Amino acid sequence: MSVAFHGKSGDPEGDGWNLMASENRSSYGWLSRRSVCWIGAAVVCFGLLLLTMILVANNTSAINQWDMKYNNLVHEITKSRDNLSQDRDQLKIHYSNLTQEMGMLLNKYNAMVISRDMLQKEVNRLNLNKTEKSCFQGWKKFNNKCYYVSPAGVTKTWSDSRRDCQARGADLVIITTIAELNFVKKSYGVTWTGLSLNKATNTWKWVDGTELADDGFWQEGEPNNMSGDEDCVEVSRDASALNDVPCSRKFSWICED
Incomplete structure (x- = not known):
């Protein structure tokens, strides 16, 4: 200090x-x-x-x-x-x-x-x-259609033939093809068809009211109305074609159902 x-x-x-x-x-x-x-x-x-x-x-x-x-x-x-x-x-x-x-x-x-x-x-x-299609007994079948062929030896006028078909629930055959025409002509020498002249219209008509198509299947030179009252049509076995004849003639016939 x-x-x-x-x-x-x-x-x-x-x-x-x-x-x-x-x-x-x-x-x-x-x-x-x-x-x-x-x-x-x-x-x-x-x-x-x-x-x-x-x-x-x-x-x-x-x-x-x-x-x-x-x-x-x-x-x-x-x-x-x-x-x-x-x-x-x-x-x-x-x-x-x-x-x-x-x-x-x-x-x-x-x-x-x-x-x-x-x-x-x-x-x-x-x-x-x-x-x-089934057909009644006694009828023929062709292309699925049924046909009744009149008995052999029995002939009728065109009108009577049609009435017979109508009584069977059918009508006279309507031909629309060559095959059908050949089928129809085989049965008899001459056979009634369902074609006739409608005088009111002067046209050929089938029984169902349809007119004949084109020239049909006429024979050469037919229809000619040669006798003046040839208003119904038949098909013959020999000619294989349609021909106009008087309706009062008696032939075999074919019905179509």
């Missing part, structure tokens, strides 16, 4: 007193500064502790909020998953029901196809029977 003396040596009231006072002052000043340091350090520590607690509290609150949001999110996701699972199960049930219905409809469709095919076969059979 450095001491400065400003008085004489041995002066009890001089620097000796001052030295004591100086030491006492130095001791008390050092103690005061140390206390301040400890107090400051304590304040700083307390501040840091408080700051740490605030930060921890804030972080804890934030974590709690995040946990709540997370839990809510997990809950919503879980709920959505469960709903989707229920929807999936319902779709599975619906799909299974649709599959069963489709199977039933397929069976019904197959049954309908079988029934349709059977009906079609029956229709074809009926149509075949319908096209295959």
